[in-house]
Amino acid sequence: MTETSFTLTALRDLTTISASLPAADTAAGQAAQDRQNQLTKPPGSLGRLEELAAFMATWQGVDCPKIDTAQAVVFAGNHGICAQGVNPYPQEVTAQMVANFEAGGAAINQLCAVNGAQLSVVALDLDRPTADFTQGPAMSEAETLEAMARGAQAVDGSADILVLGEMGIGNSTIAAALACATFGGGAAKWVGPGTGSDAQGVARKVDAIERGLAKHDALKGNFPAFLAALGGREQAAICGAVLAARAKRIPVILDGFICTAAVAPLFGADPALLDHCLVGHASAEPGHRLLLDAMGKEPVLSFDMRLGEGSGAALALGILRSALACHNGMATFAEAGVSDA
Structure with missing residues (x-):
């Protein structure tokens, strides 16, 4: 081919x-x-x-x-929106979890090992968070394209399947913002607890997204521009990896809410860009089912997971291997x- x-x-x-x-x-x-x-x-x-x-x-x-070589990549980034108090954990946790991935101690390590995927982790300038999107664009176009290129470069052209995951304190707020910007419906529709926000934390997320969308209202309908205005480096890298995989005819398994929302700007630009993508599971994060319905995607699994890291996608890889067996x-x-x- x-x-x-x-x-x-x-x-x-x-x-x-x-x-x-x-x-x-x-x-x-x-x-x-x-x-x-x-x-x-x-x-x-x-x-x-x-x-x-x-x-x-x-x-x-x-x-x-067949699946002889399965590649799994976790992209990690930090976010300026955390200045708005949208997450109960400090951004230092992103780097700490990256170290845990690299040491083999996370759930994604175990799921990749048992389902036969080769895992790599790409940390994207963790010491340089994106800007607070309530104050201005999270990234410039040049920064967005750079992150997309890094995502594309991470794709192994010899892989038969690509499993994608993410890590980034604050990125459930990014995901809800991208979903809302792409499909509308109001911020509260898309916001969930993420890593454990209480009711006040959820309210802060909704408020931050509403202010961010108002700040960037002139971009309405310009879905690629929203990736820069509201997204993060790991979201842009996921988009780059998805497109690079498509160019190499490599099918993709996306993880849960955050991975699916990361590619919402691609769907908004042209739904056909995601034709080669499966969604590994339906996250317990409430916005994910709405996002799947909006994209017309049926998840492989529904196990009430909401960990991220690519964990649901790696688990779905085992189902895909069973299908081919x-x-x-x-x-x-x-x-x-x-x-x-």
Whole structure:
């Protein structure tokens, strides 16, 4: 299958870049579905597992897709919006958790190990938080493009699947802001407790987002610009990684609310930019279900998780591997000598 390179020189190009990126191979997807209908089971009896196998086929361009190399990347960043008291933990925790990831002590380490993913962590200028978006843009366009490029550079072109996660104190506020800017409905609709905010903390998050959206009201409808105005470096890096994976025909598993909201500006610019993305799980963060509905995405799992780190996406990788094991390993009726009449 043909791959393309991913380069972006201006955020406005997100509205037109889809035409230059690979599209789904519908013929391979149909061939995978045809194989499913010949396997020793009633058609459709494996439910979503059959859909996942066909999804992988459309992006790998073969009727029997595989996962030999699974890459997991966690991007970490710090946020100026924390000056508004939106998080109960200090920003130093971001760096401390990055160290924990690197030492192998976090949930994502265990889930990647058991589900066969190679984990790397990309810390994005943790000593230089983004600006407070209630006062001005969180990032300049140049800073946003730089973070996107770093995300793109982290993608292993030999991977068969890319699992994405994040870490960043304050980034549940960033996620709610991006979701609200993309889909509307008022800040309170999108805000949840994040890492454990009480009612007063949630109210501060809502207030900060409302003030931020009012500050950047002139950008309404300009979804790429909202990535810079409201986003963070890890959100921009996730967008860059998603686009680089698309250029290399690598399917992506996004994690929960924060990862899904990170790519909301891509969806706003062109929904087709996320055609190669699965969402690993439905987060217990209340805005995530609303976000999935708005994007038309069905999560692989729903386990009431809200940890982040890529944990739900890594868990979903195990389901995806199971789908392909059945798809590739089961006998057809003809091979097994079983009547399909």
